[in-house]
Amino acid sequence: MGKNVGIVIVSHSPDVAKGAADMVRQMVGAHVPLAWCGGNPAGGLGTSVEAIVKALELAWSDAGVVIMVDMGGAETNSEMAIEMMPEKRRAKIVVCNGPVVEGAVMAATESSSGAALERVRRAAEELYSR
């Protein structure tokens, strides 16, 4: 488990984040460290730095972690969450500019074969770069 790149899904909606994570689990399998978070601490739509930090710890892999974000605050809060991680880990975390659902499935497919962080990020962003 420790060798495959982890995936963290961050959406404003906990339902979207959990649904995307379910798709990854069912379609790609259990060989990829995976965590999701969504919603603000008050229970509404939004994202929380604290929840993202927790998700990063859950999905941590020495190969690194990619974060799939939906929009706006999900991205800025993810960047803040990375700042709060131990310095050694920060360089191994990337925020992906890809569609959150399809990107998570594609990143996980790439990761499940043991691909390195940069290749996993490229797989997640491939749909937007064409």
Added chain:
Amino acid sequence: MKAGLVPRSRSCAVLKHAGGLHARPAIKLTQVAKRFESAVWIALAEHGPWIDAKSIARVMATKTPYMATLHFVAEGDDAEEATSALARLVESDFADGNGG
């Protein structure tokens, strides 16, 4: 002759998966292709165009329909294992034991 010839192999199989090559079978196909060192390509016709079988985005974008023939080509030391594993996967309707 030892001219550094790269082993090359071909295979094909008919896609009998209801709904064609949608997300789940496309992911399995990519995962199996990635198990091999060889470069592996996939095409819907005998002479291409050839698509990188290890790219999930490209494999899904083929939108291969039900009953289409999938052609595989691999180049590398395990080319033959790769093309036969992929044909077997499609023929068995993606009943691949290892989830990746």
